[in-house]
Amino acid sequence: MDPAAAVQWCEEEGTHSESSVVIELPGEAWAEEQISQAVKTLSLDRKAWVIAVKTDRVTSGTYALLECKQGIPENFKGASVQWANKTELCVIHMKVPEEGPTSSSQAESNKEEVPSPSPLATIGPELFAALGDFVSKCQRDPPTYSATGYRKLRVFSGRQPVPTGEDSFEEWLDQATQALDEWDIPETQKKQRITESLKGPASAAIHNLKLRKRNCVAQDYLNILQDVFGCTEKASDLIYQLEHTYQNVGEKLSEYMRRLDTIIHQILLKKGLDPQKVDEI
Template sequence: MDPETVAEWCQTLNINTDHCLALLLPKEDFTTRQIYQLMDEVIPQGRCFIRGMKKDDATATTSVLLEWDCRVINLNAPPTVEFGKEGHKARLVFPTEGSPEGGSPTSTANEPPLAVSTTIGPDFITALSDFVEKCTKGSSPYNGIGYRKLRFFSGSQPVPTGEDDYESWMEQSMQVLDEWDIPEAHKKQRIAESLRGAAADTVRNLKLSKQDCTAYDYLQALQDVFGRTENAADLLYQFEHTYQGHGEKLSDYIQRLDKILHQILLKKGLDPKLVDKVRVKQILQGAQPLDPIMLKLRMKQGEETLTYNQLIKEVREEEARLEVKGSMVEALLDTGAQVTL
């Protein structure tokens, strides 16, 4: 198999040629585990995936198309490597230079036949070290040890034991994704390792149809499949017509509004900069008009807009104060004392 054929193979499967190469093995039965172990030794940077396999009776070889989650096109790898106790010989063939997706300048003119062996030596290890340094250059340092993993999510109903429902899982994922100071590949890995069943299938199909997708692309795909079916306009209408119930605490009402507001943001129906202003506006319109805490908030109308944390803190503190005051009044009434409010 020559570089041009490898490039055509990549194009047929819609794979970026900068991330691929073909591994030519003797025509024997090799397990996927053996193939992955070999490539982990030859190219330890990144993760590779088997995208296709062909057997050629004419050359007595098995060709395996491999894709990495990082660029491998500039790797100065030897065309042939020897592996295993039996001394099996394998050849690495990069896609041709000038293909639509970009390719390797590898040429068949100078490639030795499959029988010629080049064992892995110090020069190859040095080249690999340079390659690793280039791939990791510019990445922020991070500590991947001891991070809190996301709970499992599969999309199954009813929600299995030990898993989160969609809205709880998505809310946590959006929060930690903004906080993780790690490379994009690790963000995707952490999200993928929390997925099961239909949710994992959704991400797998996304990666097949879209090259170089991001962690946010993962979340968007899951939102499309498992999120609420209402569009942003429907959710905004629901938000503007959600009112505080009789006997409902104002803090509970605010939290109920915030869940709808979060769904509107996921649907890109509102500028995030306007969230606090829109929230306060709806609270002033939808809360019980005689709620004592609401009356205080109306008095502050026109002042600096409170954030969600500031608002919920102030409301809960006022609720606690009124609850204590109410308990004191009841205790005084039980003793028959005169109460002055």
């Protein structure tokens, strides 16, 4: 991948080329978790985030687009960077505008007390066009997502009984579903945030999904977890259960309502109810 292609990739993903680089990893067998761990290890002084990943079947290589909000790390400023296992990763830098005259050359010209022509006299239509293009790029809206400062999902492993410090699947899925609706970030970032909250059998379920379906999205992650760890009743069975759940003798109304709410939540996950009618039901 050449620098021009890297700049085009930045524009497609909505990132700033001046704070981004592309690294080339040998081979195609690189999982997203491996790439994220490698980047995290190599960018200790400044955080770098994996925005997108591409595989080139012609060159049998993998490319990762990184965004560095705090500036490009020092060890990424060269032509390559070496990982802990002695793997050499090629670094592709973006094209930058050529620098104008240096301050020293300007100082030398100032010493020559020779009147210079008006700058406007030397400006041609090509330069005006280039300046207009540069200004339009500067005014382009930045990405609406933030790579830092978000509230992470709580941990879910899928083990039974539920380990101390973890949520049950229903609790975890509820917060994950809400977060997925609120995150205004690229699909790759959504999948990364979900994956980092999983471990054990839950993480294995996502790994198996990615082996079967290469172009899966974040919602596919939640769907497969629902199939593996969610309740097995159909929506119609849960509605029947709701209609035949009565208040027990001596049971507080608040406790009875919590039991009903649990069943309704399961029906919502099965897409058996209109969320707008929950209060009425």
